[in-house]
Amino acid sequence: MRAGVKSEDSPRLDSPPLSGKRVYRMDGMAKLRAVAPDAAARPSRDQAMDAVRTLLAWAGDDPDREGLLDTPQRVVDAFGEWFRGYAQDPKDELSRTFEEVGGYDDIVMLKSIDVESHCEHHMAPFLGKAYVAYMPTNRVVGISKIARVVEIFAKRLQTQETMTAQICDAISEVLKPAGVAVLIDAEHQCMSTRGVHHKDVTTVTTQFTGVFKTDPELKARFLKLAGYG
Numbered sequence: 001m002r003a004g005v006k007s008e009d010s011p012r013l014d015s016p017p018l019s020g021k022r023v024y025r026m027d028g029m030a031k032l033r034a035v036a037p038d039a040a041a042r043p044s045r046d047q048a049m050d051a052v053r054t055l056l057a058w059a060g061d062d063p064d065r066e067g068l069l070d071t072p073q074r075v076v077d078a079f080g081e082w083f084r085g086y087a088q089d090p091k092d093e094l095s096r097t098f099e100e101v102g103g104y105d106d107i108v109m110l111k112s113i114d115v116e117s118h119c120e121h122h123m124a125p126f127l128g129k130a131y132v133a134y135m136p137t138n139r140v141v142g143i144s145k146i147a148r149v150v151e152i153f154a155k156r157l158q159t160q161e162t163m164t165a166q167i168c169d170a171i172s173e174v175l176k177p178a179g180v181a182v183l184i185d186a187e188h189q190c191m192s193t194r195g196v197h198h199k200d201v202t203t204v205t206t207q208f209t210g211v212f213k214t215d216p217e218l219k220a221r222f223l224k225l226a227g228y229g
């Protein structure tokens with residue numbers, strides 16, 4: 001289900017800042033909005049690699065020892081993959097819809113979509129699963145597109161709460177279904193590997209709109225299908 005990581009998908013930090021692409025960011029529950037990339041403010045790839053060297057030295061190591069020489073380059077390349085979602089627009093994924101559904105009028109749900117994101121507070125990974133459902137009105141979208149929307153929002157610095165709302169809002173706004181339900185269950189490494197060091201604790205967030213919000217039976221069906229009912 002997950003698309004392979006292709007190098008052309010990754011924003012290169014030495015390329016002109018997101019050339020020709022719009023960046024979409026959402027503030028809390030707010031609508032998708034385009035943010036003009038600030039060309040002057042974006043550091044060069046070399047500057048980004050220098051910053052990694054600084055962090056290596058600050059951690060107490062020698063950035064010039066052999067084993068670390070290529071690390072800044074690898075870290076910057078990894079950032080290109082982990083944060084490629086800034087250069088991608090979830091609306092594009094959802095724009096192609098199908099109206100011939102043969103009278104189908106029930107929940108469309110994707111279960112166990114991989115979530116690989118980074119918390120915006122520590123830049124530490126949080127890993128888990130997303131469950132996304134919508135109640136179509138007269139059109140549906142290719143099911144892989146829903147997983148892509150999750151992936152695009154995950155490949156940005158996030159809070160789990162914001163990401164849950166963003167996925168819900170994007171599907172609501174573009175597909176205009178009768179309702180959307182999103183559940184994310186993830187383990188935050190900033191909590192498991194540092195700070196309180198709580199292992200095996202996961203965070204569950206949910207967001208419901210439309211019929212999933214107003215119909216308790218439908219909400220219960222979603223939770224049961226997700227394995228939380």
Ligand SMILES: [Zn+2]
Nearest residue numbers: 119121122190
């Ligand atoms: Zn964190």
